[in-house]
Amino acid sequence: MPNMANEKVKMREQDPNVRNKNFDEVTCGYSAEEAMAEAARCLNCKHKPCMDGCPVSVQIPRFISCIAAGEFKKALEIIGETNSLPAVCGRVCPQESQCEQLCVRGKKGEPVAVGRLERFAADNGMDTGEAENAAAGKAASEDVPGGIKVAVIGAGPAGLTCAGDLVKLGYDVTIFEAFHIAGGVLVYGIPEFRLPKAIVRREIDKLAAAGVKLRTNYIVGRTVTVEDLFEEGYKAVFIGSGAGLPKFMNIPGENLNGVFSANEFLTRINLMKAYRDEYDTPVYDVKKVAVVGGGNVAMDAARCAKRIGAEEVYIIYRRSLEEMPARQEEVHHAMEEGIIFKLLTNPVEIKGEDGRVSAITCDRMELGEPDAGGRRRPVVVEGGRFDIGLDCVIMALGTSPNPLISATTGGLEVNKWGCLEVDGNLMTTRAGVFAGGDAVTGAATVILAMGAGKRAADGIDSYIKKGL
Numbered sequence: 517m518p519n520m521a522n523e524k525v526k527m528r529e530q531d532p533n534v535r536n537k538n539f540d541e542v543t544c545g546y547s548a549e550e551a552m553a554e555a556a557r558c559l560n561c562k563h564k565p566c567m568d569g570c571p572v573s574v575q576i577p578r579f580i581s582c583i584a585a586g587e588f589k590k591a592l593e594i595i596g597e598t599n600s601l602p603a604v605c606g607r608v609c610p611q612e613s614q615c616e617q618l619c620v621r622g623k624k625g626e627p628v629a630v631g632r633l634e635r636f637a638a639d640n641g642m643d644t645g646e647a648e649n650a651a652a653g654k655a656a657s658e659d660v661p662g663g664i665k666v667a668v669i670g671a672g673p674a675g676l677t678c679a680g681d682l683v684k685l686g687y688d689v690t691i692f693e694a695f696h697i698a699g700g701v702l703v704y705g706i707p708e709f710r711l712p713k714a715i716v717r718r719e720i721d722k723l724a725a726a727g728v729k730l731r732t733n734y735i736v737g738r739t740v741t742v743e744d745l746f747e748e749g750y751k752a753v754f755i756g757s758g759a760g761l762p763k764f765m766n767i768p769g770e771n772l773n774g775v776f777s778a779n780e781f782l783t784r785i786n787l788m789k790a791y792r793d794e795y796d797t798p799v800y801d802v803k804k805v806a807v808v809g810g811g812n813v814a815m816d817a818a819r820c821a822k823r824i825g826a827e828e829v830y831i832i833y834r835r836s837l838e839e840m841p842a843r844q845e846e847v848h849h850a851m852e853e854g855i856i857f858k859l860l861t862n863p864v865e866i867k868g869e870d871g872r873v874s875a876i877t878c879d880r881m882e883l884g885e886p887d888a889g890g891r892r893r894p895v896v897v898e899g900g901r902f903d904i905g906l907d908c909v910i911m912a913l914g915t916s917p918n919p920l921i922s923a924t925t926g927g928l929e930v931n932k933w934g935c936l937e938v939d940g941n942l943m944t945t946r947a948g949v950f951a952g953g954d955a956v957t958g959a960a961t962v963i964l965a966m967g968a969g970k971r972a973a974d975g976i977d978s979y980i981k982k983g984l
């Protein structure tokens with residue numbers, strides 16, 4: 517008998533007033549009993565509408581039926597057929613606009629909690645050691661001769677997925693990563709309280725065990741170029757270098773001390789361990805912080821600022837809550853944690869004293885006519901200018917791809933946003949050089965980057981086999 521409750525089984529969370537002072541995970545995950553009760557809400561629909569919303573086509577009703585039956589290991593194996601990072605996706609995928617948005621149960625109540633169930637299967641597998649054995653996708657190819665070298669640039673979700681699929685096909689894969697640690701945004705951007713680093717490390721260890729080689733502190737375009745890689749005998753190159761170049765507003769005062777890009781602020785906290793008491797923190801004491809922007813990155817920066825001791829943290833966003841691009845869950849969590857939302861507010865100047873931020877000047881806005889994209893355009897309200905006293909401003913206005921690789925590699929074309937141009941197989945305008953993830957789409961999502969990594973691995977495999 518299906519469980520016909522209209523609401524999802526609740527997931528336990530840390531109390532907002534406790535968690536806004538620590539970096540431990542906010543949500544606690546389902547127990548086996550909770551997961552089975554939630555899985556029993558699934559109707560096992562024949563036409564599987566939820567699957568149409570999954571960019572990597574996870575067999576959703578199949579794995580959920582296994583959880584309902586208590587067959588947790590089998591559930592993880594089914595997810596692993598198409599998704600190599602289930603513990604990550606179960607935590608950070610925007611399920612509400614993907615699988616769960618299309619779930620039939622969502623018509624008369626809440627959809628089945630697909631993401632929480634995916635997380636449960638992955639975490640349970642890690643606890644029991646079954647995750648190490650769950651097959652992640654492809655079977656080893658018999659027609660790839662050993663020793664064919666492929667280079668992957670960037671160890672984010674796109675690069676890691678591409679490398680994992682290629683090694684399974686029998687290629688000799690090396691990832692070249694600029695940072696001292698692999699994971700991309702999963703380690704330097706998304707904070708510990710949403711995605712514990714240990715989970716990402718475990719996924720990377722699995723790839724290393726499968727034979728993927730990792731060279732860190734390697735900036736392609738500086739330490740080595742794409743041309744050098746071909747000269748060293750790599751037969752194809754995948755560029756998964758992400759979109760790490762921050763945007764600013766170009767308003768007066770942006771070069772004052774105390775103004776950060778969200779990427780820099782989050783990297784200092786996540787990778788340089790500013791969040792740990794025993795480290796000489798590379799972020800100075802901030803008490804009043806404004807984060808400008810309304811996406812996931814803005815929510816992460818604001819929640820981190822609160823956790824490192826800021827007393828007042830503002831989100832400044834020029835439209836209303838309805839247009840905010842961040843996941844609803846993140847906005848809700850941020851509000852619970854005491855982040856103050858200044859909506860319909862647009863900064864025009866950052867003021868300083870002795871070279872450091874002292875205030876931000878903002879205009880009040882209202883929503884006018886829709887723009888070309890259909891979103892109502894924010895318009896300045898006359899006479900509504902005001903100041904907020906601050907000691908730190910964090911700009912979370914989006915990012916674009918860093919031009920280093922395209923500038924140092926002959927034959928690579930980029931579009932007007934600096935994103936690499938690719939064909940249907942994700943090959944760039946340079947033969948043998950493939951690309952995917954944020955480097956091609958601009959800032960997007962983990963699951964889309966993973967999907968691109970998979971497609972590129974197929975493209976590289978066909979390209980190399982044609983030349984054999």
Ligand code: FAD
Nearest residue numbers: 670672673674694700701705736758953954960961962965
């Ligand atoms: P990245 O993850 O950016 O990885 C690129 C890697 O390439 C990095 O490790 C970088 O160091 C390396 N690199 C760059 N240049 C070079 C070079 N020249 N040589 C060698 N290595 C290089 N998505 C979601 O789905 N859900 C979320 O909740 C979510 N939250 C986010 C929160 C934050 C703070 C940020 C910044 C992003 C968030 N995203 C989220 C977006 C998501 O993380 C990205 O879309 C995804 O990580 C893109 O993957 P990628 O592999 O293309 O690039």
Ligand code: SF4
Nearest residue numbers: 558559561566619620
């Ligand atoms: Fe289950 Fe919802 Fe998918 Fe139907 S649409 S199979 S109820 S998850």
